[in-house]
Amino acid sequence: MPLSPRVPDLRALDLLLSVARLGSLGRAAAEHGITQPAAGSRIRHLENLVGQPLIERSALGSRLTTEGALVADWAREVVGAANSLDAGLDALRTRTEGRIRLGASLTVSEYLAPHWLLALRARRPDAAISLRAVNSSEVARLVLEGEVDLGFLEGPELPDGLEARTIARDELVLVVGPGSTWARRRRAMTIEELLGVGLVAREPGSGTRHALEAALADQGRLAEPVVELSSMTAIKAAVEDGVGPAVLSSLAVAGEIALGRLRRIEVDGLQVRRELRAVWPSGRRHSPVLRDVLAVAVERSPDGDDEE
Structure with a gap:
């Protein structure tokens, strides 16, 4: 079934998520490597498709409207799936063995993981890394069932069958x-x-x-x-x-x-x-790429645990 012409462009949805996270259209534009006028045009086109204002601008920055927050909520899964597709295609193109599937709680995926992924791209340019953003109980399930290679979750309890390392507090x-x-x-x-x-x-x-x-x-x-x-x-x-x-x-x-x-x-x-922790199946040894993922997560997170 062909997509409707009313389906927004992925780049516009990704930009909207950056505005939500950074609280500024200008900072979001810089993160995406485009000018602020270009970012504004992209958001206006998205608003025209939706038929509702999605961003409110003020001297304090930019915030999402109620409608914008709803669109961002729906867009997060779409953009995450697109990133997973891109990582998979990249693995096919390069035939790399460095394809890593990550799962992270929403707090980690929104406020910590973007910094990790930028650093990982510089350290491991050939690695294809995908990230799924779900709640903490779902992260644990994905790790235990082998659907992701490494998970990042919140919460005071560690489910049976998992080992953990604190990466932030x-x-x-x-x-x-x-x-x-x-x-x-x-x-x-x-x-x-x-x-x-x-x-x-x-x-x-x-x-x-x-x-x-x-x-x-x-x-x-x-x-x-x-x-x-x-x-x-x-x-x-x-x-x-x-x-x-x-x-x-x-x-x-x-x-x-x-x-x-x-x-x-x-x-x-x-x-x-509380501690934000990386988790993996008990007894499993990390590949060199996974060791780099953990190292970057600790280095780029507040109050990370420096102990191996």
Whole structure:
């Protein structure tokens, strides 16, 4: 069945994802090696196809609209599949034995992996590397079933049958939109207040959600989420628009907090620090390419574990 002419260009979808991650059309244009006017033209063409504005521009930068966050959520899987196809075709073209399949949680894939892949291309120009972005429980399944060679996940528990190495550390923080009543209070939130608030939450199976629920297990159960979303981009857009607060990775919200688009709220007695880990089947030895992947992940990540 031929594709509809309304299907957007992959480069435009990839650019939209970069805007969501970087919070700036100019920085996204630089990352893609094009001028800002060319990037603006590409986004406008995408908006014309969709029939909705996807980006809001201001003196603080660029943010995705609610519609833009939805499109980005759908586009992430499409762009990931295209990257996997490109890696496979590259392996066929070069007949390389360095084809590596990676699986990563959404936090890792959005905020850490892009830096790794750039460094890996410089270190291993002949390696064909594909990346699948899924939640942490799905990463574990893909590794155990041999569908990926190496996984990167969040969460306090390591499934049976896997070995792991810490590649980065972060913490979970509570954020609200700048117009929220919570943003105007001067004192920290209590655990009891947090338990009673409907959060904008990640889907079940997410490492972020599991880590928060585990940290609060002795305190009580969280209220039902006001909404569950499967991408950081969509969650941050919902929080900024006042749908509700969210507890997210500090890596994911650092840019928005710096720009004033999100406000961090302290919670007395809540400290959720966690390890982001590379995982592989127990007993398996790494190929030279996989060793390079691990080395780059540690070198290019905050608070990486330098021990082999």
